Amino acid sequence: MSIYSTIEKTLDSAEKLNDTLNSFLSIERESALARAAELDSNSEESPLKGVAIAVKDNICTKGMQTTCGSRILANYHPQYDATAVKKLNAAGAVVVGKANMDEFAMGSSNENSAFGAAKNPWDVSRVPGGSSGGSAVTVASGVVRAALGSETGGSVRQPASFCGIVGLKPTYGRISRFGLVAFASSLDQIGIFGQTSKDVAQVLGAVAGRDENDSTTADVPVPDYVGELEKDLTNRRIGIPRALFGEGLDEEVRQAVEQSIDNFRSLGAEIVDVELPHTKYGIAVYYILATAEASSNLARFDGVRYGFRAEEARALREMYNKTREEGFGAEVKRRIMLGTYVLSSGYYDAYYAKAQKVRTLLKDDYRRAFAACDAILTPTAPTAAFKIGEKSDDPLAMYLSDVYTVSANLASIPGISVPCGLSAEKLPIGVQLLGDNWSEATLLNMAARYETEFPLGAKPQVHV
């Protein structure tokens, strides 16, 4: 089949399912078909030739909208492609649309999107997780094989877990952030969703690496991720931080994750105990540092430089105020206020400076733990997908869905979520593996072996 007709089919199913799932904020039929025709007429081979990809709507795409799920950027069309998108295109991929997300990637359920929540294809009365929920749904519903999301505190791993697919958050500096709209720059990283670990490995191989346009990318060689997927796991050590399997962890999730530990053992891995004494401060530290950085990053949305501008303002300051008042949603405003507060001169030492110190302690925890193991295993999220509306009025309850994920962003290390079981209500449950810096190949290898030997064996209700 020609690339053109494959992409046409993908676009048709994207459009058909979007009424139910709301996972795409835009479906880019015209440009995707033009690109497919161009690829058909070119005999050169490339690693992702003709592969349809969805891209989270906070990653810049030339000629396509990039709204960040916000009214304030509702009609923003960037002049350039993010480096990750440029590299995807160079590898032959076809961007078919922009995926729904929590406004400015702030959230764990997609309910903070200014354009309505995306729905979980396993049960449309439930959230897909967030903030990259839309990207996760495009993959879980079978429309695309892989999608780009972004991670500041778990926004790829948590929705991957809720939607029964693989989600990778790479090491900080592995993938360029050039063209990823900043939320909290010291934590942000583009992440990848795939139906399988191989899909993730292929995309990572294409987008990883040093980029002149992002000085925080590292000049570390990009290994052959696909080539390492099949290695056997004998002599691999997996560390279990037992203390994290306690309070707040749903019983069904605990059981599924315990089972995955036995399964890894049966694949040849050795299981050891590790301790991460400071991870209990992860959420507190994260919500101080992430909001501080967000309050500064989001200052640029002033009605002058990008997108939306409030009408009927008589003076400059009034125009700024009205634009931000009308353009930002409640969660974004809450975070700007929190961030401004922790950075204010009276509170800086008590909150911001203190949180930076604890961040270092958290990093040290991982450094010590990785001296004793190749990966650390935890649940990805404390529960399976919750109901739409269940936590939307309680920000603190929502923040707690990231307890297992935020510390990886704080420590800059990579993590992956892979499906490990189903709840009694047939909702997927994910297990998380965390690795030392630049160990993506090891994590993908472990995830690939796991999904091959212990497949989920079920499909979402809504699927192409």
Ligand code: GLN
């Ligand atoms: N859910 C977390 C938050 O709301 C993480 C978001 C993310 O990783 N972008 O900040």
